[in-house]
Amino acid sequence: MNRLTSLLGTRWPLIQAPMAGVQDAGLAIAAGAAGALGSLPCAMLAPEAMQRELRRLADTGRPYNVNFFCHTPPQPDGAREATWRTALAPYYAEIGQDVNAVPAGPGRLPFSDAAADVLEAFKPRVVSFHFGLPAPALLARVKAWGAVVLSSATTVDEALWLEAHGADAVIAQGLEAGGHRGHFLSHDLTLQTGTFALLPQIKAALRVPVIAAGGIADAAGVRAAMALGADGVQVGTAYLCSDEATTSALHRAALRSPASRHTQLTTLFTGRPARGIPNRVMRELGALQNAAPAFPLATAAIAPLRAHWEKQGKGDFSPLWSGQNASGCRAAGAAAITQELAKGFGPI
Ligand SMILES: Cc1cc2nc3c(=O)[nH]c(=O)nc-3n(C[C@H](O)[C@H](O)[C@H](O)COP(=O)(O)O)c2cc1C
Numbered sequence: 098m099n100r101l102t103s104l105l106g107t108r109w110p111l112i113q114a115p116m117a118g119v120q121d122a123g124l125a126i127a128a129g130a131a132g133a134l135g136s137l138p139c140a141m142l143a144p145e146a147m148q149r150e151l152r153r154l155a156d157t158g159r160p161y162n163v164n165f166f167c168h169t170p171p172q173p174d175g176a177r178e179a180t181w182r183t184a185l186a187p188y189y190a191e192i193g194q195d196v197n198a199v200p201a202g203p204g205r206l207p208f209s210d211a212a213a214d215v216l217e218a219f220k221p222r223v224v225s226f227h228f229g230l231p232a233p234a235l236l237a238r239v240k241a242w243g244a245v246v247l248s249s250a251t252t253v254d255e256a257l258w259l260e261a262h263g264a265d266a267v268i269a270q271g272l273e274a275g276g277h278r279g280h281f282l283s284h285d286l287t288l289q290t291g292t293f294a295l296l297p298q299i300k301a302a303l304r305v306p307v308i309a310a311g312g313i314a315d316a317a318g319v320r321a322a323m324a325l326g327a328d329g330v331q332v333g334t335a336y337l338c339s340d341e342a343t344t345s346a347l348h349r350a351a352l353r354s355p356a357s358r359h360t361q362l363t364t365l366f367t368g369r370p371a372r373g374i375p376n377r378v379m380r381e382l383g384a385l386q387n388a389a390p391a392f393p394l395a396t397a398a399i400a401p402l403r404a405h406w407e408k409q410g411k412g413d414f415s416p417l418w419s420g421q422n423a424s425g426c427r428a429a430g431a432a433a434i435t436q437e438l439a440k441g442f443g444p445i
Contacts, residue, residue, distance in 0.1 A: 113431065114310065123343075
């Protein structure tokens with residue numbers, strides 16, 4: 098037991114990272130059964146689906162983490178949307194579709210009172226957030242049922258802010274991490290650093306436990322993070338090819354190919370920087386494209402291109418999310434992956 102396992106109620110201070118779009122409760126259940134904290138990402142789940150997945154997790158009787166984004170939805174910007182659709186128009190022409198026939202839509206919803214209503218019936222032990230924390234009244238609802246609250250920090254300033262605003266532990270998300278960057282105080286990516294630079298500085302600044310995330314792919318990585326003062330680790334990419342993840346076949350193939358040695362931050366798929374393996378659209382439009390509508394509004398216009406090409410077996414317009422270290426991706430059960438990572442803890 099250490100400070101983090103006491104908070105989380107798990108055998109290991111190890112969190113299977115919530116990964117919206119590539120998993121449901123199945124991955125969380127398998128990782129949880131092996132002693133980690135399994136996570137259910139809810140950013141893309143409608144209330145009915147959330148309820149169904151929460152029921153599966155609750156039935157295990159083990160602690161689990163439920164994860165939400167907590168961005169402020171942007172005002173739709175007609176001019177920006179039009180510029181973006183013009184940039185995508187040639188790709189629509191190529192597949193014989195009309196870019197202007199695509200309905201706009203959010204793609205991802207922030208945590209809300211409606212989501213809290215669904216959660217309240219289950220009272221999950223842990224609730225984690227990405228992009229800061231929800232408004233104080235909403236956070237108070239979560240805390241009222243005794244949930245442990247976690248959130249990601251990409252800088253020391255964000256870690257201090259999260260501690261001051263009620264986080265019970267802070268995830269230090271290094272720049273290596275796959276998926277969306279969790280920043281919320283500044284959009285300046287030059288402020289962000291790798292896990293080994295970020296973790297000790299956050300650890301020195303905070304009283305609450307600190308969880309290292311980004312680039313940790315095996316037991317040696319776990320051991321290194323713990324040696325640098327982490328109270329625990331959160332691992333995402335290494336679970337992407339697990340039997341229980343819902344990662345597509347083409348995404349799995351990219352992760353297990355030499356292509357995964359190169360990742361880039363890109364705004365093309367959602368409007369916020371997220372790390373993935375470069376593909377055709379990233380190469381041709383430029384991965385960090387300012388023209389993309391604000392998060393999460395960029396999601397709508399690229400979705401039909403993704404769907405079209407995925408049917409042809411191509412990931413040219415798909416987000417191939419990956420951290421910088423995909424070496425831990427293997428086709429195995431999440432329990433085996435968890436046990437392998439846990440070897441890095443040694444006696445706690
Ligand atoms: C495919 C994918 C999807 C992700 N989706 C989420 C998410 O929905 N919520 C979240 O808090 N973090 C998300 N993340 C980020 C992880 O929480 C974590 O920071 C990251 O996976 C750690 O780095 P690693 O991928 O190198 O292990 C995602 C990461 C990946 C790879």
